[in-house]
Amino acid sequence: MxxxxxxxxxxxxxxxxxxxxxxxxxxxxxxxxxxxxxxxxxxxxxxxxxxxxxxxxxxxxxxxxxxxxxxxxxxxxxxxxxxxxxxxxxxxxxxxxxxYDAWHIVKGEDCRLSTEPGNKEPAGNWIKAIINHLWYSINHTDVSDEHEARWRQLLPHMRDDHRTKLDAWLSQELSSKRLINDLRKAGVxxxxxxxxxxxxxxxxxxxxxxxxxxxxxxxxxxxxxxxxxxxxRSFKFDRLGNQQYVMARSKNNKLTQTAKRKKVNPxxxxxxxxxxxxxxxxxxxxxxxxxxxxxxxxxxxxxxxx
CATH class of the missing domain: 3.30.420 (Nucleotidyltransferase; domain 5)
Known part of the structure; x- marks a missing residue:
């Protein structure tokens, strides 16, 4: 080697x-x-x-x-x-x-919020917004302290701005000690x-x-x-020097296709x-x-x- x-x-x-x-x-x-x-x-x-x-x-x-x-x-x-x-x-x-990998943090939180028995109206409608805010808190800064600061802005926003009556389980989950500690160790x-x-x-x-x-x-x-x-592997070009692409479908949305650069054969x-x-x-x-x-x-x- x-x-x-x-x-x-x-x-x-x-x-x-x-x-x-x-x-x-x-x-x-x-x-x-x-x-x-x-x-x-x-x-x-x-x-x-x-x-x-x-x-x-x-x-x-x-x-x-x-x-x-x-x-x-x-x-x-x-x-x-x-x-x-x-x-x-x-x-x-x-x-x-x-x-910690951000995807594992978000995936674990999504699973917990989705499987809890209290995720019904009105708190259940917040699950997608909560997950999006969690992604935003991790990916928009490289400083671990700012991860926690951005994440803690969510609960006051849900309580005061929209007058949402949160269940006890949701408030406890969003401010759990393990989640906060993992956010501090989340990396880019x-x-x-x-x-x-x-x-x-x-x-x-x-x-x-x-x-x-x-x-x-x-x-x-x-x-x-x-x-x-x-x-x-390098990317593949045609005879005229143009980049070649291949269409790929997402696992979450089979109807949506995205163009990805094609690589040379292995x-x-x-x-x-x-x-x-x-x-x-x-x-x-x-x-x-x-x-x-x-x-x-x-x-x-x-x-x-x-």
């Missing part, structure tokens, strides 16, 4: 092999947000920890050991709102700035690119198919190699490394850009029965 001589701004999030709280395997990748490369990833089995929920912290610890063993300097890390990971970084990795960086890698991982290891430990571990490594090889040099067409393949598995977790050819070879 080429030497990394800059401070890393990482993003980390767990990807389970099945939805819910009974996952058997949990993959934890770390991505450098400046170049969108996977620098480390580990697979954890639930039987190695006390529960499925504890796999995220164990995977984070193993990735941290990779970073320390390679002497890499980390400036910041962005994760979801996992309490154990937040506590571990606060106590064991205090010199690293820890931020996010885990969007890492979520895109999780989507790519579904092509290598679909959730609807059961794999053995070695089978899903091999697919996790191959997905990381493929992603790092094609993470910095390459598969990592497959050539596995097939041995590059000559001495024994030392080439660690030469994929950014990937620091070392693996032998036997670990990356997927048996047919898996």
């Amino acid at each position: 080429a030497a990394i001589d800059w401070e890393l701004d990482l993003a980390g999030d767990r990807r389970c092999d099945s939805p819910g709280h009974c996952a058997l395997y949990g993959a934890y990748p770390l991505m450098d947000q400046s170049c969108c490369l996977i620098v480390s990833s580990h697979l954890v089995k639930s039987m190695e920890t006390t529960s499925s929920n504890a796999m995220e912290l164990e995977g984070f610890k193993r990735c941290q050991s990779d970073l320390i063993s390679h002497g890499l300097s980390v400036r910041s890390i962005t994760t979801d709102r996992h309490l154990s990971v937040g506590k571990y970084i606060r106590e064991e990795w205090a010199d690293v700035c820890h931020y 960086q996010n885990t969007a690119e890492l979520e895109s890698f999780h989507k790519q991982l579904n092509h290598f290891a679909p959730n609807m198919v059961g794999f053995s430990y070695h089978g899903i571990n091999s697919r996790l490594r191959l997905a990381g190699m493929y992603h790092n090889e094609n993470a910095t 390459t598969y040099a990592s497959v050539a490394l596995l097939n041995g067409s590059s000559g001495n393949t024994r030392g080439n598995y660690c030469e994929v850009p950014g990937f620091i977790t070392r693996h032998s050819p036997e670990e990356l070879r997927i048996p047919a029965q898996l």
Whole structure:
């Protein structure tokens, strides 16, 4: 692997092999947000920890050991709102700035407001406006103190300006201690690119198919190699030098189409490394850009029965 001589701004999030709280395997990748490369990833089995929920912290610890063993300097890390990971970084990795992903904060608040039994008239009509204001409070300033200040402007506005009679649960939820603390740690960086890698991982290891430990571990490594090889693809132009676009639909609104710049076709040099067409393949598995977790050819070879 080429030497990394800059401070890393990482993003980390767990990807389970099945939805819910009974996952058997949990993959934890770390991505450098400046170049969108996977620098480390580990697979954890639930039987190695006390529960499925504890796999995220164990995977984070193993990735941290990779970073320390390679002497890499980390400036910041962005994760979801996992309490154990937040506590571990606060106590064991205090010199690293820890931020929460804004999308996870907004999504968690939206789920809580939508599932509470008191979200009926008139407070229920405010849920969309509350979520929009939460996005505005986080994304329109880089200062964490201003996140809280902007957010606290919401309750007086709802009480006084519109004379809305708020339920006790709504007032308590909007000013909860955990939400305020998470707003203070919300950063401008996010885990969007890492979520895109999780989507790519579904092509290598679909959730609807059961794999053995070695089978899903091999697919996790191959997905990381493929992603790092094609993470910095350039955009595609026609013969006249005009930018090419492709139409895409949003998950929330299937009727709306947006034009996105089209990228060049992906390459598969990592497959050539596995097939041995590059000559001495024994030392080439660690030469994929950014990937620091070392693996032998036997670990990356997927048996047919898996």
